[in-house]
Amino acid sequence: MRKPFIAGNWKMHKTIEEAVSLVRALKKELANVEGCDVAVCPPFVTLPAVREALEGSDIGLGAQNVHWEDEGAFTGEVSPLMLVGLCDYVIIGHSERRNVFGETDEWINKKVHAALAHSLKPIICVGESLEQNRAGETEPFVGGQVRAAFEGITAAQAKLVTMAYEQIWAIGTGLAATGEDANEIIGSAVRGTLADLYGDDVAQTMRVQYGGSVKPQNVAEFLSQPEIDGALVGGASLKAPDFSEIVKKGLAAHLKQ
Numbered sequence: 001m002r003k004p005f006i007a008g009n010w011k012m013h014k015t016i017e018e019a020v021s022l023v024r025a026l027k028k029e030l031a032n033v034e035g036c037d038v039a040v041c042p043p044f045v046t047l048p049a050v051r052e053a054l055e056g057s058d059i060g061l062g063a064q065n066v067h068w069e070d071e072g073a074f075t076g077e078v079s080p081l082m083l084v085g086l087c088d089y090v091i092i093g094h095s096e097r098r099n100v101f102g103e104t105d106e107w108i109n110k111k112v113h114a115a116l117a118h119s120l121k122p123i124i125c126v127g128e129s130l131e132q133n134r135a136g137e138t139e140p141f142v143g144g145q146v147r148a149a150f151e152g153i154t155a156a157q158a159k160l161v162t163m164a165y166e167q168i169w170a171i172g173t174g175l176a177a178t179g180e181d182a183n184e185i186i187g188s189a190v191r192g193t194l195a196d197l198y199g200d201d202v203a204q205t206m207r208v209q210y211g212g213s214v215k216p217q218n219v220a221e222f223l224s225q226p227e228i229d230g231a232l233v234g235g236a237s238l239k240a241p242d243f244s245e246i247v248k249k250g251l252a253a254h255l256k257q
């Protein structure tokens with residue numbers, strides 16, 4: 001059985017003070033939770049303070065983005081070298097990066113290579129738009145995103161990656177997919193493509209999260225599905241009681257399978 005993994009994507013929220021107070025509360029609420037990997041992904045500027053506040057806890061830390069070069073004339077960017085020793089994970093290819101900031105599949109692949117070269121574990125986001133879903137293009141589109149992200153990545157490296165399947169219209173809208181739908185798409189377009197690339201044995205070891213309006217009220221619907229190994233949580237990760245409840249309910253639903 002794959003160990004569940006629930007990560008909070010704080011997006012562009014929380015000052016340093018607010019971030020520290022949120023993780024202090026999470027440390028308390030999640031102190032006795034075992035059997036689930038948990039991580040928070042705050043904005044870059046709060047990472048050092050959050051890292052310090054997380055000392056003595058099993059909660060992992062991730063960045064929300066990374067450039068692929070170690071250094072250079074890239075105003076406003078943060079390099080993988082700068083994240084070494086600070087973060088365990090890095091989110092790559094979130095739909096907001098793809099759609100608001102114009103990140104391409106090629107960039108995302110470069111970022112995956114750079115992250116792995118610096119021992120940062122990527123959480124790679126894929127997912128289709130509502131139009132693509134309605135047009136029946138989900139499987140080829142999401143499968144294509146997976147193939148592009150893993151170009152030139154070895155099987156040994158792939159095992160370090162977590163995938164996050166997020167339907168774009170479900171992010172931040174309250175319109176989550178059904179557990180069955182998400183399970184089916186993850187099985188075919190995400191894990192199915194990974195199995196084509198690396199074989200079933202490797203694909204079966206890789207964790208795939210669902211993301212898109214996951215809340216304490218619906219997390220069990222997703223984490224009780226056989227193909228879903230966790231959640232990438234946006235809005236509901238900003239409040240300690242909500243995120244802790246998601247972790248606890250998600251883990252319980254996963255263990256019941």
Ligand code: PEP
Pocket residue numbers: 009011166170171172173174211212213214232233234235236
């Ligand atoms: C996300 O940011 O990846 C996300 C899934 O957001 P939300 O949970 O708010 O839909």
